[in-house]
Amino acid sequence: MREMAGLDEGTPLFVQVAERLAADIADGGLAEGERVPSTNELAAFYRINPATAAKGINVLTDDGLLEKRRGIGMFVTDGARATLLARRRAEFTERYVRPLRTEATRLGMGTDELIALVRDTSDEPRGVRL
Amino acid sequence: MTPVISVSGLTRRYPDHVALRDVSIEIAGGTITGLLGRNGAGKTTLLRILAGQEFPSSGSVRVFGSPPAENENVLRRLVLVREDQAYPDFKAGHALRAASFFYPRWDAGLACSLIEDFGLRAGNSIKSLSRGQRSALGITIGLAARAEVTLFDEPYTGLDAVARQIFYDRLLADYSDFPRTVLLSTHLIDEAAALFENVVVIDRGRVALDATADGLRGMATTVSGPVLAVDSFTEGRPVWERRGLGSQASVVVLGQVSGEDRERARSLGLDLTPLSLQQLVVRAAGRPPGAGSLIERTSA
Numbered sequence: 221m222r223e224m225a226g227l228d229e230g231t232p233l234f235v236q237v238a239e240r241l242a243a244d245i246a247d248g249g250l251a252e253g254e255r256v257p258s259t260n261e262l263a264a265f266y267r268i269n270p271a272t273a274a275k276g277i278n279v280l281t282d283d284g285l286l287e288k289r290r291g292i293g294m295f296v297t298d299g300a301r302a303t304l305l306a307r308r309r310a311e312f313t314e315r316y317v318r319p320l321r322t323e324a325t326r327l328g329m330g331t332d333e334l335i336a337l338v339r340d341t342s343d344e345p346r347g348v349r350l
Numbered sequence: 351m352t353p354v355i356s357v358s359g360l361t362r363r364y365p366d367h368v369a370l371r372d373v374s375i376e377i378a379g380g381t382i383t384g385l386l387g388r389n390g391a392g393k394t395t396l397l398r399i400l401a402g403q404e405f406p407s408s409g410s411v412r413v414f415g416s417p418p419a420e421n422e423n424v425l426r427r428l429v430l431v432r433e434d435q436a437y438p439d440f441k442a443g444h445a446l447r448a449a450s451f452f453y454p455r456w457d458a459g460l461a462c463s464l465i466e467d468f469g470l471r472a473g474n475s476i477k478s479l480s481r482g483q484r485s486a487l488g489i490t491i492g493l494a495a496r497a498e499v500t501l502f503d504e505p506y507t508g509l510d511a512v513a514r515q516i517f518y519d520r521l522l523a524d525y526s527d528f529p530r531t532v533l534l535s536t537h538l539i540d541e542a543a544a545l546f547e548n549v550v551v552i553d554r555g556r557v558a559l560d561a562t563a564d565g566l567r568g569m570a571t572t573v574s575g576p577v578l579a580v581d582s583f584t585e586g587r588p589v590w591e592r593r594g595l596g597s598q599a600s601v602v603v604l605g606q607v608s609g610e611d612r613e614r615a616r617s618l619g620l621d622l623t624p625l626s627l628q629q630l631v632v633r634a635a636g637r638p639p640g641a642g643s644l645i646e647r648t649s650a
Contacts, residue, residue, distance in 0.1 A: 224544050230624030232564040233544060260526040267518065268544040269382055270526045272564055314609065322617050 225266050233268050237276025245285060245296055246304040256286060256294045352415075354379040354499060354531045355400060360409035362395050369395040371555040373409070377531060379498075382521075382545050384563070385535040386631050387552035393535040394433075396552065397503045400533070401430035413499060426454060431492035433504040435484065442479065442487055443472030446494075453495040460524065461494035467516050481508030489517050493524055502534045514538070518545060539628040549627070551634050559634040568624050570633075571607050574600040575620035583611075583620055591633065602633070 227236045244250040257265070262273035277294055280286040285300040324334045353376035362370040370392045377383055385393050398404040399411055402418035402425055411417055418424045437445055442465070450456040465472060468486035476484065485506050492502055506514050522545060525532065536542050543563060551559035559566075570590060573580055580599040591602040607615075607622060615622050625633075 227544070229540065229543060229626035229628070230568060232567045234564050263522055263526055264519070266544070267522065269547045269563075270522070271381070271547045272544075275564070314613075318613065319616060322613070326617075326619075 224268060227266055227268070233266070233272045234275035234279065237262060237266065237268070237273055238279035241276065241280055242285065242304055245300050246308060248301065250296050252296045252298050252300055254296050255292070256296060258293055352379070353377055354414060355533075356410075356412040356415075357396075357400075358410045360396075360399065360411060361407050362392075362399065362404070363407040369555055370399075370552075373552075373555070373557055375550055375557060375560060377533065377548075379531050380529040381547045382525065382532040382534065384539070384542060384546035384549040385533050385552065386539055386549055387535075387558070387635050389537075391552040391635070392555040393552050394503055397430060397501050397533065397535060400499075401425075401428060401501055403430070426452065427497055428499040428501070429453065429492050429495040429497035430501040431488040431503065431505045433485075433507050434481070435488045437476045437484075437487075439475070439477060441473060441475050442470055445476060445487060446472065446491065449491045449495060453497055455496040455498075457494050457496055460496075461490055464490040464493060464520060467520065468513060482506075482510065482513065483508075485509050486513060493520060496524070496528055496530065498530050500530055500532045502532070502536075504535055504537065506538075514541065518542065521545065539631055540626065543627040546627075549631065551631055553635045559631070563627060566627055566630050568606060570602050570604050570625040570630055572600055572602050572623045572625060573615065573620055574598070574623070575618065579618040579620055583615060583618055 224233075227233055241250070241256060245252075250256060256277070259270050259274045259277060262268075262276070263270040266273065277286060281288065281294070285297060285303065286294045287297050289295055321334070324330075329337075355375070355377035357376070358374045360370055360373040361368065373392075373396065385396070387393050395404065399406055400413060400418060402421060405419055413424050413428060416424055418428065446461050446465075450458060450461075465486075468483070468490065470479075470483055470486055470490070474483075476487070479487065485508055489502075489505050492500055492505065506517060509517070518541070521532070534542060534545070546563040549559065549561060549563050549566065550557060573583055575598065577594065577597055577599040580601055584601050584603050588604040589601055590604055593600045602625065607624075612622060
């Protein structure tokens with residue numbers, strides 16, 4: 221498999237490009253008001269077709285997270301980060317809590333045991349607080 | 351958009367076999383298309399006909415709106431780089447000079463930087479070059495010609511992985527700056543897949559698949575696990591392939607997998623693995639005619 225800076229071949233590439241950019245905005249790596257890489261820069265970095273990269277950018281533009289400034293390029297809109305973080309919180313239950321419960325049930329762990337585990341691991345400082 | 355290449359009902363017969371049967375495709379301008387298929391599927395014949403080096407037995411072939419054969423106006427705007435291209439007995443630099451006279455958009459600076467990247471020497475006679483170096487020369491001509499229609503037919507025989515990466519990167523970079531219509535036939539689908547906007551799969555002379563590359567990614571998923579759970583999950587979905595071993599089954603289903611599906615698979619203890627473009631193409635190219643129709647012309 222050819223290197224594509226971490227993209228995989230099982231999901232549409234434009235979706236993955238959009239997800240990467242959105243994650244970058246949510247994590248603050250791309251600040252509001254900042255210029256995002258051009259289609260050609262993205263194409264060269266991910267080693268993908270420029271039309272595919274453009275489609276990824278279009279997803280975020282349609283979503284109101286990016287805006288075009290004529291002749292200069294694409295920029296992160298004001299409020300983009302807040303929008304993304306709100307969305308991630310809304311998805312948190314479905315993406316993380318429910319799978320956790322499913323697996324715990326499969327292993328025969330009850331709710332109390334799960335809560336205790338969450339509490340225990342919370343004492344260990346992990347991850348980056350945003 | 352008007353297609354730059356338009357092929358309709360193309361058949362090419364030889365005394366002993368039929369290379370292409372009723373092939374119809376349209377290639378939009380400013381796109382990179384992967385031309386894929388097994389050995390002997392008809393890819394080279396198709397490219398040679400597009401380049402005017404061979405005639406159709408029947409059907410119509412238009413490049414820039416005209417038949418390409420013996421048509422100088424078309425041929426100067428088109429380049430075909432062949433696997434194991436034969437050259438007259440002269441130096442690499444002479445081949446580049448000849449190409450620079452023929453192709454109106456030739457970029458000598460690009461040619462120089464490519465031969466440097468590939469470690470070619472213009473003063474070497476072509477006969478003394480290795481297969482890989484001859485391929486590098488062909489690729490250099492194909493890219494530096496900047497022809498509006500650029501056809502690569504398995505252009506990298508003998509090139510190592512590093513040189514192939516140079517080819518992919520330089521193709522993308524130059525295509526970004528100077529968009530053109532590129533057809534690339536290759537066996538190395540996994541390597542080249544991300545370059546393609548569209549893919550055309552030829553199987554035994556027929557078009558088996560004609561779709562956007564991104565439309566195909568995630569179009570089929572392998573569901574594997576205990577037979578009963580697999581059967582329950584795949585019920586009512588179009589199944590493309592089924593394999594079993596004892597109590598375990600592995601089934602390829604068509605169609606997008608939703609978040610809900612994922613959750614259900616997880617609770618059933620099933621693994622879901624999306625098929626890569628290469629895995630899809632391998633299946634499309636090995637099927638009886640028409641069987642790939644469920645994912646034909648998937649547009650995005």
